[in-house]
Amino acid sequence: MTESRPPFPPFTLETAIQKVRIAEDSWNTCNPEKVSLGYAPESHWRNRSEFMVGRPAIVAFLQRKWAREIASPCASLTNGMMTAATGSVPTETRIGTTMKPV
Numbered sequence: 581m582t583e584s585r586p587p588f589p590p591f592t593l594e595t596a597i598q599k600v601r602i603a604e605d606s607w608n609t610c611n612p613e614k615v616s617l618g619y620a621p622e623s624h625w626r627n628r629s630e631f632m633v634g635r636p637a638i639v640a641f642l643q644r645k646w647a648r649e650i651a652s653p654c655a656s657l658t659n660g661m662m663t664a665a666t667g668s669v670p671t672e673t674r675i676g677t678t679m680k681p682v
Contacts, residue, residue, distance in 0.1 A: 585618065612642035 585602075587595035606615050616635040619625075625632040625641065632641050 583617075610646050612639040612646070615642060 587598055591599065603618055606618050609615070616638045619635065619638065621635055623634065623638060625638055627641065627645075630641070632638055
């Protein structure tokens with residue numbers, strides 16, 4: 581069974597933006613099952629020293645990750661603006677309800 585997730589390449593500027601927004605919207609749901617559908621069933625992921633293969637492993641990883649972090653749908657935009665404004669990447673991350681240094 582072949583899965584299809586339009587829009588398909590070749591991308592125009594408009595369809596590329598649409599594809600990125602679909603992915604961002606999926607990630608912002610913080611629903612590991614929904615996020616995993618955006619990747620091939622046999623996807624290989626790496627997070628630091630942890631290696632994952634396949635959607636079930638990706639789902640398990642995201643469940644652990646999001647269980648200990650507060651999801652922030654504006655994080656990418658905020659980090660991008662801070663980087664542009666200061667010339668450096670933010671050095672804090674959300675853990676629980678407080679900001680902790682990285």
